[in-house]
Amino acid sequence: MQIIDGKKIAGEIKGEIAEEVIRMQAAGRRPPHLAAVLVGHDGGSETYVAHKVKACEEVGFRSTLIRYEDDIAESGLLSCIARLNADAEVDGFIVQLPLPGHIDEQKIIEAVLPSKDVDGFHPVNVGRMSIGLPCFVPATPLGIIELLRRYRIDTCGKHCVVLGRSNIVGKPVSLLMAQKTQPGDATVTICHSRTKNLADITRQADIIISALGQPEFLTADMVKDGVVLIDVGTTRVPSQETKSGWKLKGDVKFDEVAPKCSYITPVPGGVGPMTIVSLLRNTLQAAQQR
Amino acid sequence: MQIIDGKKIAGEIKGEIAEEVIRMQAAGRRPPHLAAVLVGHDGGSETYVAHKVKACEEVGFRSTLIRYEDDIAESGLLSCIARLNADAEVDGFIVQLPLPGHIDEQKIIEAVLPSKDVDGFHPVNVGRMSIGLPCFVPATPLGIIELLRRYRIDTCGKHCVVLGRSNIVGKPVSLLMAQKTQPGDATVTICHSRTKNLADITRQADIIISALGQPEFLTADMVKDGVVLIDVGTTRVPSQETKSGWKLKGDVKFDEVAPKCSYITPVPGGVGPMTIVSLLRNTLQAAQQR
Numbered sequence: 001m002q003i004i005d006g007k008k009i010a011g012e013i014k015g016e017i018a019e020e021v022i023r024m025q026a027a028g029r030r031p032p033h034l035a036a037v038l039v040g041h042d043g044g045s046e047t048y049v050a051h052k053v054k055a056c057e058e059v060g061f062r063s064t065l066i067r068y069e070d071d072i073a074e075s076g077l078l079s080c081i082a083r084l085n086a087d088a089e090v091d092g093f094i095v096q097l098p099l100p101g102h103i104d105e106q107k108i109i110e111a112v113l114p115s116k117d118v119d120g121f122h123p124v125n126v127g128r129m130s131i132g133l134p135c136f137v138p139a140t141p142l143g144i145i146e147l148l149r150r151y152r153i154d155t156c157g158k159h160c161v162v163l164g165r166s167n168i169v170g171k172p173v174s175l176l177m178a179q180k181t182q183p184g185d186a187t188v189t190i191c192h193s194r195t196k197n198l199a200d201i202t203r204q205a206d207i208i209i210s211a212l213g214q215p216e217f218l219t220a221d222m223v224k225d226g227v228v229l230i231d232v233g234t235t236r237v238p239s240q241e242t243k244s245g246w247k248l249k250g251d252v253k254f255d256e257v258a259p260k261c262s263y264i265t266p267v268p269g270g271v272g273p274m275t276i277v278s279l280l281r282n283t284l285q286a287a288q289q290r
Numbered sequence: 291m292q293i294i295d296g297k298k299i300a301g302e303i304k305g306e307i308a309e310e311v312i313r314m315q316a317a318g319r320r321p322p323h324l325a326a327v328l329v330g331h332d333g334g335s336e337t338y339v340a341h342k343v344k345a346c347e348e349v350g351f352r353s354t355l356i357r358y359e360d361d362i363a364e365s366g367l368l369s370c371i372a373r374l375n376a377d378a379e380v381d382g383f384i385v386q387l388p389l390p391g392h393i394d395e396q397k398i399i400e401a402v403l404p405s406k407d408v409d410g411f412h413p414v415n416v417g418r419m420s421i422g423l424p425c426f427v428p429a430t431p432l433g434i435i436e437l438l439r440r441y442r443i444d445t446c447g448k449h450c451v452v453l454g455r456s457n458i459v460g461k462p463v464s465l466l467m468a469q470k471t472q473p474g475d476a477t478v479t480i481c482h483s484r485t486k487n488l489a490d491i492t493r494q495a496d497i498i499i500s501a502l503g504q505p506e507f508l509t510a511d512m513v514k515d516g517v518v519l520i521d522v523g524t525t526r527v528p529s530q531e532t533k534s535g536w537k538l539k540g541d542v543k544f545d546e547v548a549p550k551c552s553y554i555t556p557v558p559g560g561v562g563p564m565t566i567v568s569l570l571r572n573t574l575q576a577a578q579q580r
Contacts, residue, residue: 127413127414128416157485167421167422178461179455187479188479192468192475194475195447196477
């Protein structure tokens with residue numbers, strides 16, 4: 001059993017990106033520039049955005065944080081997006097979700113110029129990914145594929161079972177795993193809340209990608225020996241062991257499942273750290289395409 | 291065992307569309323207008339386009355056929371698309387594929403205004419479908435979903451195995467069958483040329499949607515009793531029984547598989563007739579959204 005060390009891989013990729021930034025500057029170009037728009041003061045969103053800004057600094061990107069109170073009108077946010085779309089000094093930007101209820105999230109997503117949509121949420125990028133064309137792939141699926149690539153895990157012809165059908169993880173990672181690429185070329189089964197006899201399906205899987213958000217849902221009796229397990233779940237559960245009073249749990253009951261796996265991602269330190277570096281990769285790509 | 295009569299359902303839908311056209315005209319509106327662009331003289335393309343034009347006439351749509359020789363420059367075709375995009379008298383249009391080798395098909399597809407893209411091939415429509423937003427769904431997947439709906443086939447929680455991962459059938463129908471809708475909510479497995487032990491997978495399927503284009507590939511030993519079988523394959527095979535010298539064969543060895551099925555689509559007369567009415571439905575939708 002080998003632990004897939006997402007933290008280590010993420011560190012390596014950050015190093016590679018930082019070197020690329022140095023090369024760009026040596027060639028007389030400015031460093032990539034990511035802008036983040038944060039509306040309101042949601043604790044989770046504050047943390048995510050802070051991590052993204054910090055990651056930009058680590059690799060030498062410029063970053064800009066634009067903050068609004070949660071009573072900003074939709075039109076105000078759309079104006080902000082129009083400015084960022086037009087700003088030649090900004091290569092890519094994200095609008096941190098969720099947004100307050102009076103703002104139409106889909107409208108905001110579709111207002112972002114696809115060539116600056118480093119979250120990969122715009123329908124043009126979703127569609128191009130589905131077709132197999134160059135695009136921005138959402139951060140979590142991109143991070144998962146990169147982990148499989150760096151650990152040289154053979155996916156061709158394998159049975160990959162994806163748990164969850166969300167627009168930002170389940171659906172895109174299913175499409176990527178089924179595509180005629182490496183990693184990819186897998187037979188893919190998409191499972192979700194309506195799936196019957198789930199354990200019968202997961203026991204057939206060579207690779208499981210779990211994005212349910214149900215802590216310790218996947219138990220040892222649900223997987224076969226030698227499975228590759230990618231755990232996307234990150235749920236905060238109360239804990240007396242930590243100062244914060246909570247700890248992160250994945251979808252997998254790690255202690256009992258890990259011994260059966262050929263590879264497994266831990267939580268934390270697996271897929272999570274890959275998500276932010278994937279955003280950095282997309283921003284670098286956006287800068288290089290300009 | 292019940293035969294899913296695509297020809298009959300297609301006829302019913304044409305009748306419904308024709309009634310809607312009469313209502314539109316009674317309300318003082320012009321009938322929907324579909325334009326088709328045909329480049330060169332490929333026999334298959336000629337036939338398909340002729341069928342589409344004829345179907346338009348049957349339901350009272352206007353139709354326009356624009357023909358070019360196969361030496362038309364890409365820029366010429368792009369100008370034609372720009373005119374159709376701008377023409378308020380045209381609700382939707384298609385560019386019949388394949389195009390000659392010197393023309394970039396993807397560039398042509400992306401030049402079509404998404405709101406007139408009744409083939410559903412533009413990345414914006416592909417992406418919106420993946421996300422579950424209103425869009426134009428490609429004709430074949432739309433026709434399959436409509437057959438399941440009209441025959442009231444329960445798909446929720448069923449295991450649906452899709453054979454083939456093409457951009458126009460396999461991938462979109464997989465996404466639709468997995469979506470939180472009815473028909474939909476199925477556990478979906480996408481199989482393709484790299485899939486191992488295919489028969490082990492198909493034997494578990496409650497629903498099989500086969501879009502391989504391999505005549506009589508699916509045999510009785512590969513399916514379980516009671517399966518719902520949707521056969522998208524249409525391959526011309528030589529035949530001494532017909533005047534034309536060929537007949538259409540599906541992916542399914544019909545005579546031996548049909549007795550095991552709860553429902554099965556024949557070839558011809560199953561999915562095929564639904565494809566053109568799906569194009570009509572999309573054109574009607576385009577006209578109503580204008």
